[in-house]
Amino acid sequence: MDESTLPEPIQRALFVLRASIMPEPRADAVHDNWVYLWLPRVHVEEAKFPPPNERGLWVRIPMQFPFAQPHGIVTKEPLVPTDGHAVKGHNAGHEMCNPVGPIGGGHYYSWTWSGELGQGPALRSADDILEVVNWVERRIRLA
Amino acid sequence: MNPMIDKEENGHHIIFVGEIKEEWEEDLVLAADIMAKAGRSPPDGSILEALDRKGGSAVMEFQPQDKVDLIVKDRKFFRITPGGGGFS
Numbered sequence: 001m002d003e004s005t006l007p008e009p010i011q012r013a014l015f016v017l018r019a020s021i022m023p024e025p026r027a028d029a030v031h032d033n034w035v036y037l038w039l040p041r042v043h044v045e046e047a048k049f050p051p052p053n054e055r056g057l058w059v060r061i062p063m064q065f066p067f068a069q070p071h072g073i074v075t076k077e078p079l080v081p082t083d084g085h086a087v088k089g090h091n092a093g094h095e096m097c098n099p100v101g102p103i104g105g106g107h108y109y110s111w112t113w114s115g116e117l118g119q120g121p122a123l124r125s126a127d128d129i130l131e132v133v134n135w136v137e138r139r140i141r142l143a
Numbered sequence: 144m145n146p147m148i149d150k151e152e153n154g155h156h157i158i159f160v161g162e163i164k165e166e167w168e169e170d171l172v173l174a175a176d177i178m179a180k181a182g183r184s185p186p187d188g189s190i191l192e193a194l195d196r197k198g199g200s201a202v203m204e205f206q207p208q209d210k211v212d213l214i215v216k217d218r219k220f221f222r223i224t225p226g227g228g229g230f231s
Contacts, residue, residue: 045200045201046200047200071231072231088230089230089231110230110231111228111229111230112228112229112230112231113227113228113229114188114227114228114229115227115228115229115230115231116228116229116230117226117227117228117229118188118206118226118227118228119188119226119227120188120225120226120227120228121187121188121189121225121226121227122187122188131225132225134224134225135224135225135227135228137224138192138201138224138225138226138228139228141201142228
């Protein structure tokens with residue numbers, strides 16, 4: 001998609017990602033208030049998940065980022081822990097996958113920034129997209 | 144195996160929060176203080192994770208108000224990461 005149509009903070013977030021931890025993030029879709037941001041290299045803890053331990057996934061970023069919080073991720077393959085336990089918030093084939101369904105999105109994890117596990121940190125700038133990546137990786141570790 | 148580790152030669156604990164080196168005289172340190180020394184001012188929803196090695200896997204997590212025992216094994220390398228979360 002044409003990134004120049006995205007709000008400036010999201011364009012900045014893509015720039016920050018490219019300049020720091022991963023070279024090829026993409027905004028693949030916009031649906032309602034949500035941008036589906038492809039993160040090509042998210043670390044998946046070796047001790048808890050079988051390989052591959054770097055996977056791509058989409059994180060749903062609000063158009064108002066950083067003034068509103070991410071909500072949910074979409075994966076191509078399900079996250080299946082090595083011990084086989086069910087991952088909370090997993091919805092296979094959920095309609096939230098539809099915007100990226102044609103390019104492989106098939107599993108929605110309805111993870112919120114704050115909730116039962118406590119309050120997520122305040123997001124203050126587009127640069128905090130790095131915190132979002134850390135948050136996704138931690139949520140997978142805790143899945 | 145003895146799970147305890149000794150202090151460094153100068154009597155201080157040397158720890159790393161990401162790439163940031165910190166020295167502590169005390170054995171028991173508030174997680175918020177470790178984060179603050181690394182440039183993060185809690186409470187902002189961040190937590191401190193103890194790692195099994197530099198850049199390694201998290202073995203324990205600490206809320207800002209928790210005390211971190213630097214004598215215990217795997218209290219050399221840390222990272223600050225966003226806490227919180229829920230399900231809908």
